[in-house]
Amino acid sequence: MPLPLxxxxxxxxxxxxxxxxxxxxxxxxxxxxxxxxxxxxMAWLIQTGQVSPLGVLAVTFTNKAAKExxxxxxxxxxxxxxxMWVGTFHGLSNRLLRTHWREAGLPQSFQILDSADQLSAIKxxxxxxxxxxxxxxxxxxxxxxxxxxxxxxxARDADADAYDxxxxxxxxxxxxxxxxxxxxxxxxxxxxxxxxxxxxYRNEPLRQHYQDRFRHILIxxxxxxxxxxxxxxxxxxxxxxxLFAVGDDDQSIYAFRGANTANMAEFEREFAHGNVIKLExxxxxxxxxxxxxxxxxxxxxxxxGKNLWTVEGDGEPIRVFNAYSDQDEASFVVDEVRALNRxxxxxxxxxxxxxxxxxxxxxxxxxxxxxVPYRVxxxxxFFERQEIKHALAYLRLLTNPEDDGAFLRVVNxxxxxxxxxxxxxxxxxxxxxxxxLWQAACTGGGKVAGFAKLIExxxxxxxxxxxxxxxxxVIEASGLADYYRADKEGADRLENLNELINAAALFxxxxxxxxxxxxxxxxxxxxxxxxxxxxxxxxxxxxxxEAGEHQAGAGHDALQLMTVHAAKGLEFHAxxxxxxxxxxxxxxxSAHEENGLEEERRLMYVAITRARRRLYLSHAQxxxxxxxxxxxxxxxxxxxxxxxxxxxxxxxxESAASPGYRAPAPMPRSQGQSGNDTGYKVGQSVAHAKFGTxxxxxxxxxGPDARVQVKFRDAGTKWLALxxxxxxxx
DNA sequence: CCTCAGCTGTTTTTT
DNA sequence: ACAGCTGAGG
Numbered sequence: 001m002p003l004p005l006x007x008x009x010x011x012x013x014x015x016x017x018x019x020x021x022x023x024x025x026x027x028x029x030x031x032x033x034x035x036x037x038x039x040x041x042m043a044w045l046i047q048t049g050q051v052s053p054l055g056v057l058a059v060t061f062t063n064k065a066a067k068e069x070x071x072x073x074x075x076x077x078x079x080x081x082x083x084m085w086v087g088t089f090h091g092l093s094n095r096l097l098r099t100h101w102r103e104a105g106l107p108q109s110f111q112i113l114d115s116a117d118q119l120s121a122i123k124x125x126x127x128x129x130x131x132x133x134x135x136x137x138x139x140x141x142x143x144x145x146x147x148x149x150x151x152x153x154x155a156r157d158a159d160a161d162a163y164d165x166x167x168x169x170x171x172x173x174x175x176x177x178x179x180x181x182x183x184x185x186x187x188x189x190x191x192x193x194x195x196x197x198x199x200x201y202r203n204e205p206l207r208q209h210y211q212d213r214f215r216h217i218l219i220x221x222x223x224x225x226x227x228x229x230x231x232x233x234x235x236x237x238x239x240x241x242x243l244f245a246v247g248d249d250d251q252s253i254y255a256f257r258g259a260n261t262a263n264m265a266e267f268e269r270e271f272a273h274g275n276v277i278k279l280e281x282x283x284x285x286x287x288x289x290x291x292x293x294x295x296x297x298x299x300x301x302x303x304x305g306k307n308l309w310t311v312e313g314d315g316e317p318i319r320v321f322n323a324y325s326d327q328d329e330a331s332f333v334v335d336e337v338r339a340l341n342r343x344x345x346x347x348x349x350x351x352x353x354x355x356x357x358x359x360x361x362x363x364x365x366x367x368x369x370x371x372v373p374y375r376v377x378x379x380x381x382f383f384e385r386q387e388i389k390h391a392l393a394y395l396r397l398l399t400n401p402e403d404d405g406a407f408l409r410v411v412n413x414x415x416x417x418x419x420x421x422x423x424x425x426x427x428x429x430x431x432x433x434x435x436x437l438w439q440a441a442c443t444g445g446g447k448v449a450g451f452a453k454l455i456e457x458x459x460x461x462x463x464x465x466x467x468x469x470x471x472x473x474v475i476e477a478s479g480l481a482d483y484y485r486a487d488k489e490g491a492d493r494l495e496n497l498n499e500l501i502n503a504a505a506l507f508x509x510x511x512x513x514x515x516x517x518x519x520x521x522x523x524x525x526x527x528x529x530x531x532x533x534x535x536x537x538x539x540x541x542x543x544x545x546e547a548g549e550h551q552a553g554a555g556h557d558a559l560q561l562m563t564v565h566a567a568k569g570l571e572f573h574a575x576x577x578x579x580x581x582x583x584x585x586x587x588x589x590s591a592h593e594e595n596g597l598e599e600e601r602r603l604m605y606v607a608i609t610r611a612r613r614r615l616y617l618s619h620a621q622x623x624x625x626x627x628x629x630x631x632x633x634x635x636x637x638x639x640x641x642x643x644x645x646x647x648x649x650x651x652x653x654e655s656a657a658s659p660g661y662r663a664p665a666p667m668p669r670s671q672g673q674s675g676n677d678t679g680y681k682v683g684q685s686v687a688h689a690k691f692g693t694x695x696x697x698x699x700x701x702x703g704p705d706a707r708v709q710v711k712f713r714d715a716g717t718k719w720l721a722l723x724x725x726x727x728x729x730x
Numbered sequence: 731c732c733t734c735a736g737c738t739g740t741t742t743t744t745t
Numbered sequence: 746a747c748a749g750c751t752g753a754g755g
Contacts, residue, residue, distance in 0.1 A: 192745080358747095564742080
């Protein structure tokens with residue numbers, strides 16, 4: 001049957017999409033149309049009536065990928081995606097646990113701990129047990145617990161395998177931590193997965209139900225699955241389920257956090273049975289870039305084996321720049337970016353990549369001085385900001401007063417004169433009575449009881465309010481708003497709190513419209529619990545699980561700065577890979593890890609394959625590192641590339657930038673002055689043709705040609721731009 | 731309770 | 746270099 005869905009696919013892609021009802025492994029190289037195959041497969045299965053939308057389970061690692069998948073499916077098919085099980089491992093686990101909270105042994109309104117919450121919970125635990133935190137560092141304990149959970153191991157398993165006093169103690173702490181979480185009604189990220197795994201493992205009827213339901217399971221980025229995730233998938237797969245796993249072993253860059261590439265080989269043995277399709281045609285990059293990538297990765301011993309090709313020509317050579325210093329490297333990048341931008345390559349179509357976040361500072365500085373708009377990815381995310389976490393802690397306390405973590409976070413913020421002394425007594429009382437801090441506070445007196453009354457009154461006042469209004473009330477009544485209003489540095493934070501209210505309003509709106517269509521589609525009994533769950537609880541789960549999604553700041557044309565890890569899955573016209581020096585990339589730490597160098601090489605492979613047309617590789621002879629000048633050798637990865645595709649750039653002469661360019665000397669600053677002759681004032685709101693609205697934070701120079709440093713704030717993202725004074729009052 | 735000086739450890743990161 | 750945390754002192 002000639003389906004329009006399949007028309008634009010190449011033969012391999014089409015073969016993958018139209019595979020019969022059996023498990024298969026798709027080895028999809030970088031830029032080979034991986035997501036396209038996955039979503040088209042899903043659409044094809046549904047359109048040809050082989051499965052109903054509710055019989056599909058599709059799993060991804062990031063919310064972004066899940067959203068993308070749903071968007072593409074809606075574009076291909078006129079169906080409601082609501083009710084479909086498409087999401088991240090954690091999102092779907094949460095969904096399962098909310099539906100079957102009783103069977104899973106969780107309180108109905110359990111809260112989710114993000115990494116920071118988890119760490120503070122661990123610190124609190126260690127303190128209460130009087131553990132020596134020099135010997136048992138909180139971070140190490142966290143790492144131990146998560147590592148075990150991600151391998152599917154509970155405290156008793158860890159204890160059974162403990163070979164020395166240290167690991168036995170660690171296992172004890174793991175057990176105590178889980179007990180604390182259970183008491184407080186909270187679950188960390190790994191717990192969501194492990195708990196839902198155990199739920200299905202132990203509860204046969206439930207397992208049967210889901211295995212019967214899901215005829216097709218599709219998994220994206222399969223090379224990134226860890227042991228527990230793979231087992232989780234296998235539990236959902238019944239005898240009549242076909243698994244469709246898409247992945248690229250060469251792009252496995254998360255082994256350091258438990259991803260297990262061996263899962264791919266194992267999957268082939270257990271499920272695919274030789275049903276393997278390779279997608280090797282690359283639609284992204286020109287030939288030279290692919291040649292470089294192929295040659296580099298071929299030097300890894302542990303591979304399933306794959307070679308990318310393209311019908312495009314060789315394209316441009318890969319430019320290699322040898323800089324004197326990190327600053328020299330930065331100014332080279334600035335020159336090239338500006339030259340390309342003049343040739344009409346959008347800034348947002350260029351990426352500046354580095355191995356570690358610390359490297360961005362020098363680059364940012366150079367871009368800032370040259371007034372090149374840029375955006376750094378991977379900073380603090382919206383829901384991880386302190387003011388947001390404070391507000392959320394109040395909300396958590398409303399739904400689950402047993403949550404000691406939330407209690408401690410806000411009991412004295414804003415300050416209410418409840419100090420360490422008082423809290424110690426309260427904790428003692430709670431421990432003796434075997435209750436939560438909240439209960440101890442309710443029965444006690446003094447300032448602590450006052451806090452309990454405050455929370456109680458907020459609970460009464462917000463009971464019948466719509467979500468956004470309730471949050472607004474919490475922010476006011478808790479004193480958070482006044483606190484930040486009084487703080488002269490608090491304007492940004494206040495704005496973020498307002499943004500939280502907006503986010504809540506948006507959340508309500510979206511879930512309302514989704515419910516309206518959802519009701520018509522899936523009157524499935526087991527799912528009904530999701531919609532009856534209070535909106536506040538769903539919003540809190542959303543905030544914990546999608547902390548990164550609320551990232552504003554897109555929309556303006558800006559150069560993209562990020563780590564190589566963050567660049568996975570993206571593509572750009574031009575890519576700069578900086579800091580290609582031994583010790584940095586490959587990172588020296590990797591030398592001490594098993595197969596560490598191969599992972600670094602895969603990382604380099606990912607970096608190279610982000611580029612469509614132009615690729616720059618640069619290294620610096622000297623670099624400021626940990627406050628000292630370090631002299632590094634060029635990365636071995638440069639030697640591993642075929643010479644015929646490389647073009648060594650001499651400094652400036654062959655670069656596209658104007659010869660003899662010098663970064664302008666810094667002009668005298670008139671910091672904090674408002675009475676200058678530009679006609680503007682610090683703190684004034686201005687409009688810029690390109691960047692939108694912003695606030696002036698500084699001036700450089702004087703007169704009409706003075707440079708005005710403006711902070712263009714996109715909902716709290718760190719985004720600065722230096723603009724010339726072609727501004728108008730907003 | 732709050733502030734500031736001194737100490738420490740600095741890959742990558744999603745959920 | 747620098748951020749983030751701890752402990753002493755106001």
